[in-house]
Structure formats: C-alpha cells, structure tokens
Amino acid sequence: MKKQLEAIILSALDKAYKKGALPSQNNQTPLIEVPRQESHGDFSSNIAMVSASIQKMPPAKIATILLDHIDDPEGIIDKADIAGPGFINFHLNPEAWFSILKNVHEQKDRYGSCNIGQQERIMIEFVSANPTGPLHVGHGRGAAVGDSIAKILSFCGYDVKKEYYINDSGRQIQTLGRSVYLRYCELFGKAEAYPEDCYQGDYIRELAIQEKNKKNSYLLDMKSDDAVSTCAHTAAKKILEGIRDDLNAFRVEFDTWFSEQSLYDTNKVQETFHWARKKDFAYDKEGAIWFRTEKWGDEKDRVICKKNGQNTYFASDIAYHKDKFERGFTRLIDVWGADHHGYIERMSAAIESFGKKRNQFNVVLVQLVNLLRDGEPVAMSTRAGEFVTLKDVIDEVGSDACRFIFLMRHHDSPLDFDLEVAKKQTNDNPVFYVQYVHARISSIVKKAQQENSVATDCDTLSVLNTPDDLRLIKSMAEFPDIVRLSAERLEPHRVAYYLMNVASLFHNYYNKNRVITDDSALTCGRLYLVKAVQIIIKNGLTLLGVHAPESM
C-alpha cells in the first residue's frame, strides 16, 4: 500500500519535472508515514517539504504541482490535500484497504514475512551461561531476546542458526570442581574451611551428594587435583543438563552447543595464536602475549596469554568467532549481559582483524532484570547462592507470561519483573490481554461454524466500511513494516508493542460490534476481518515464542 503510494508520488514528481512544472529533477524517495491523527488521512508525505530547498519553491506550491500531476490508475486515492507546513495527506478509498485483508488470508502464517535477508547466513549466540550454576532470570531474558530475534530474522528471510557457547574450560570450571570436592569431603566428616570464592549455592551440596551416591568414597582415594578435575567434569556436565532442561521448559532450543574446550582439543586456539603472530597482530610484552586491538579502535591492546602461561578468555573468544566465520556465517550476533559492554570494542577489533566488516558483528546488550514480588525486590545474591532460578520463575508464572514480559521492554533498558503482576490476569499483564484476543476470536469462529456462517467468498467486503473496521485493517497493514523494522534493529519489543496495540483495537471493536448477526453479508465480512486479526495475533505471538491459545 505504502509502496503503491510511493510509486505514485515518484511518477508525479517525474512527470511534473518533464513537463517543466518543477525546475529540478528530484529522485529522493518520499517519506510516507501513517499520521498520528486520523483526520490527517491514511498516509501523509513530507516530500514537498524536503524538496523545498532543491526546487527553490515553497513547500505548498510544490505540493500543489505534485497533486496536479498525480496518476492513480487503480483509483486507490479518495482524496489528497495539503495541510500544515506542506504535508500532503492522502485519504484512501476504503476499497483499497480490502486487498490487505485478502493478503492476510492468502499468506496466513507467512503474513508479515519478507525476504530482506536473502538467505544470508547469520549465527546468533545467546545465553552461553557458564555451566557453574543454574540459570537465573537474567539468563532467561537473554534467552527470550535471542530466541525471538532468531525467529524474527528467519521470518525475514535470513538463514539463522542458534548457538550456545559452553565455557567449559578455564578457572571457573576449576572452581566448580573445587567447590563440589570440598562439599564432598564434608560429607565424610573431613570438613575444611569453605572458601568464599567457591560457589555457595545448595546445588553444590546436591552435586556432592550425587557424587557420593555413585561410588561412595572413591574420590577420597584419588589425588586431590584429580578428584577436583573429576568433580569439575561431572558437575559441569550435570549442570549443563539442568540448563538444557530449563531452556526446554522455556521452549528455547539451540541448533548447536559449542564447547570452548573443543577449540583447544582441535588446536583452533593454537592456530589462532600462530595466525596472529604471522599477521603481526600479536606480540610479546612483559612476559605476556598481547593482541593489537588498538589498531582497530580499542583503547588499548589486550592480553591473550598471561605471563603465567594461561590464556585469557579473549584468546578463545577470538578463535571461537574466527571459527564461526569459517563455518560459513557472514554475520554474527552475540547476545550479552549489559555488564559485558566493555568487551564490545575488543571483540569488534578482533572481528576486523579477520578482515570482516564491523557490521558483520552485532552485540545485543541485555540489561538487568529486577525481580520483584508485589513491588518489593526479591533478594538476589549469587555470592550467597540465594537466587530465584529461571526454572522457579517459569514454574510460578508460566513460560508465556515470562517470555512476553522479557520481550516487552527494549533489551537495552532495565526491566522490572514482578512475579505477582506476571500471574495476574488483568491488563497489568499484557500477555493475557493479547492472548485473549486470539481466544475470543476462536470462540467466535467456533460459534459461527455451529451456525454455519462462513468467512470465505463473501460477496462483498464493502460492509466493512465503518471507521472501526478500517482502523483494524490499517493496523494489520502495518504488521510487515513492524516485523521488518524489528529485524533490522534487532528489537523484538516492537512486535510486542504492536500486538498490544492491535489487541486494544480489537477489544474495542468487539465491545462495539457483534460479529455474528442476522445479516449474512455483514457476518461474512466481519468474520473475514476478525479471522485476519487472529492470524496477525498468532503470527506476532509466534515471533515472540508465545502460544496463541484457542481458549482461556
């Protein structure tokens, strides 16, 4: 619809120029938007205003000339007028909108999709929590955001793969092993002081007990270093299984689980060092090995191998991201907690060192989640091991509510998550508000079927001529734009907001208009309309990973 109008305006510009009515050629693409105020028409364009300086003419005059040269063979424009400082407002013929409805019905679950991605291969990596403890709500937000972005990008024609990076080598895993081992020793009365830097949660005790149940005291017979390694290995595996289960409960699935350790096992990290040396991207200083990130705009170079011989995480991260490109992806998206933002510059520098462009690497920063109950903060101390896990929250409020709330806010803005509000089935909690639309329509459709009313092959849709009808149809017309924009900007919350808006329009409509009436033509038209709304709601919710229930 917008496109049609754009074409009409462009050809009018061209025609006016060729006829000499306008002094300059102007191939600027006109901005067409839906005005905030309904009286300003269905669409408005600022083309006359932005052309003013080029044409050296007042906007109003340009607008008049343009309108004189408009060709509208399909008759979609009902009237067009000039308003304000030079806007051209277009009022469309109601009939023109019906094509949107037909589109929705024809495309069904593909309505809103597009192919801006052209099958470009994108890898999105998210969650990637260390397997040293259960997932908490913050991880949940990352999971919801990552998963939804993946869905949206796929819908827009990208070839997307989702990956979880497992930090299964390095110090934290050692600490995990030590923690479990010490708790294990306690079980045999060999208590030592439990260090503060070990993991404090009860799950460590449980892992120790599981270890004990396996073969009783066998670990005590080993050298403590070996015992710690054994504990580290089995505990990490166990925790990772738990993480996988939690994510399944959240309906987030990954295409691949990528192990950091495997980068060492396959010598990818070593190769990266060789490569960096050879390219002179790495050098020795003060007993450590440094990577020249400053060369690509980082504020200083970064250590990749410490003087004690241990690699930093940055070393394996370079190898990892290099490997992603080598696997054929042309664009990488990483979803990180906002506390990692200091890491972006150096990682981007690494990306450029591969000869890739900066825009082939996007970081989506996800801000903190403040967990509340009835407005009061819930104590969340990872140190003390007191935290509400993602699993707890899913069990309490459900996956759908959880995901929707996580996606309601811009990912870069902190989020208050109130457990009590999340359970409420009121407008406080927009999940139900949106889902209710779907359920209500299902209910109408069911009733219509019982009464043998059909919503296809209506003789005419001209019964849908009230402002209420058109408002709904117009908002449906916006859906593809919303989806595309949220794909371009990696912002799922736009879809959530859109859905709330459509839901609001529908509930309003529902309260004012009966769908099933004695008038069969009217019933047919309204059913057709309402079923289109249902398709949109379902498509939108699907992009957020939320169910669209038949009844509630």
Next chain:
RNA sequence: GCGCCUGUAGCUCAGAUGGAUAGAGCAACGGACUUCUAAUCCGUAGGUCGCAGGUUCGAAUCCUGCCAGGCGUACCA
C-alpha cells in the same frame, strides 16, 4: 579521571531515518455485562520530554555544555 547507556504523566515504559495538538498501560475517579469469554470496553484527570544553549521552516529525536543514576574502564569471567 575517561568511555558507554539511561533520564518522557504519580509508577512502569513506547516514541527508526528530525515533522502537524508528545502516546500506552498501571494507579485515581465516574460509567458499561439479558449479547460471540467483563482476563473486556467507554469516559475524566494527569506533561517545563533532566537543565541550559545551539543547528532550521520544524527538535523528545541532531550538536555542545552541565546535572542525576547505572555500567564499564583487569595479565577476572
């Protein structure tokens, strides 16, 4: 100190590429169920878009300075 992010109604937040009278929800107040689900709807009220300058036809949006909050600034992960 330096860097990044944030500051919009009492609260929680939307407002892409500058556009017309800045929008939702919640909370407050007043209304609507003989109906396809009231998990809904309608109405009222609520604003110096942190502050001050600048850019221009036009700024919540762009630029500069300041104020407030968060985060980062490791041979931590």
